[in-house]
Amino acid sequence: MENLENSILDELRQQNELLKQKLEDQVIVSRLKLEKVREHNLTIILNDDKFLFALAIFAIIVPPLQFYFVLNTTIYFAIATALFMAYSFFRLIRRHRLMKTLRNMDTDLISYVDKLKLAMRKEYTMRNPEIILLTLWLIWLGIEIYMQTTDQPMEYIIGLSVGCLVGGLIGAAFGFSYLKRARNRLQTIIDQVEEYRELVENDK
Amino acid sequence: MDFDKMVLTYKSTIYQVCYMFAKDNDEAADLFQEVLINLWQGLSSFKGQSSLKTWIWRISLNTCISFDRKKKRGIQTQPLEMDIDLFNDTDAETVQVKMLHDRISKLGVMDRAIVMLWLENLSYDEIGAIVGITAKNVSVKLVRIREQLKKMSN
Numbered sequence: 001m002e003n004l005e006n007s008i009l010d011e012l013r014q015q016n017e018l019l020k021q022k023l024e025d026q027v028i029v030s031r032l033k034l035e036k037v038r039e040h041n042l043t044i045i046l047n048d049d050k051f052l053f054a055l056a057i058f059a060i061i062v063p064p065l066q067f068y069f070v071l072n073t074t075i076y077f078a079i080a081t082a083l084f085m086a087y088s089f090f091r092l093i094r095r096h097r098l099m100k101t102l103r104n105m106d107t108d109l110i111s112y113v114d115k116l117k118l119a120m121r122k123e124y125t126m127r128n129p130e131i132i133l134l135t136l137w138l139i140w141l142g143i144e145i146y147m148q149t150t151d152q153p154m155e156y157i158i159g160l161s162v163g164c165l166v167g168g169l170i171g172a173a174f175g176f177s178y179l180k181r182a183r184n185r186l187q188t189i190i191d192q193v194e195e196y197r198e199l200v201e202n203d204k
Numbered sequence: 205m206d207f208d209k210m211v212l213t214y215k216s217t218i219y220q221v222c223y224m225f226a227k228d229n230d231e232a233a234d235l236f237q238e239v240l241i242n243l244w245q246g247l248s249s250f251k252g253q254s255s256l257k258t259w260i261w262r263i264s265l266n267t268c269i270s271f272d273r274k275k276k277r278g279i280q281t282q283p284l285e286m287d288i289d290l291f292n293d294t295d296a297e298t299v300q301v302k303m304l305h306d307r308i309s310k311l312g313v314m315d316r317a318i319v320m321l322w323l324e325n326l327s328y329d330e331i332g333a334i335v336g337i338t339a340k341n342v343s344v345k346l347v348r349i350r351e352q353l354k355k356m357s358n
Contacts, residue, residue, distance in 0.1 A: 104246030
């Protein structure tokens, strides 16, 4: 039995040596390509925050103005949209910074997954109020559109409502399925870390 | 510290980790790029408390464990074209390497990390420092991983 186990490990070692040999023999990535892509990407990353801030300012100002002046919604709705956008971007920038800190953290795997778990838990706690806010905003948007279309034929109103509803439901289904998969993936990693934590606890 | 020099010195190690966590060549390239970005961002905060090799292993493993290919980063970076394709090459050596990949990728992420570090001949203390467990627990885990690999072979 022991021989079989060792033969598996020996085989793995041999295969790993082959891998190392192959990596030694091959370029993997040339210095030229590395320099070119690094320069380009680092410029993007360094301006990452500036880009997000610019996008936030645009989103807080332009859509509310468009709602008010082009779609003739009420001023209250335009203000609510601006506040909603500001809140969404505040959350986005915070999440972005947190992930940036996490990604280059010099810590062992278990502590890293712990920090990731904490960050994700916080994220999920904040998600429910966000969904409620988004739903309220969408209902309000529906009312605003309805108020603009009272002189339109009933078929037009029904068509518009059904279109918005179906579009919204499909979008929400995609969004939730993505979130569920991401959550399951993280949960698998967390469960695997728990096994290791038990070992650490037993050792104390 | 010269970043390019560091990357070129450790590119095999970085690629090895990315390869073991990837499903295809594109994903390996994405992971490689993501690790490089994280190494660059973390370089200024690297205090030298651990060795450079340990730090590179840590960042590479942490990145590969939490990488979400669909999500990636918010702002699109230029893709890094790799000069290697261990997923589609068909020579005898690559077939062996793929067998190694298949076996290791069936393990859980933490076990995968331990076995990779062990294959690199790192000491149990070094493995423990990267994973976050004691050297004694590294040996316990390695015995269990060996059993898992045996079951896979059966």
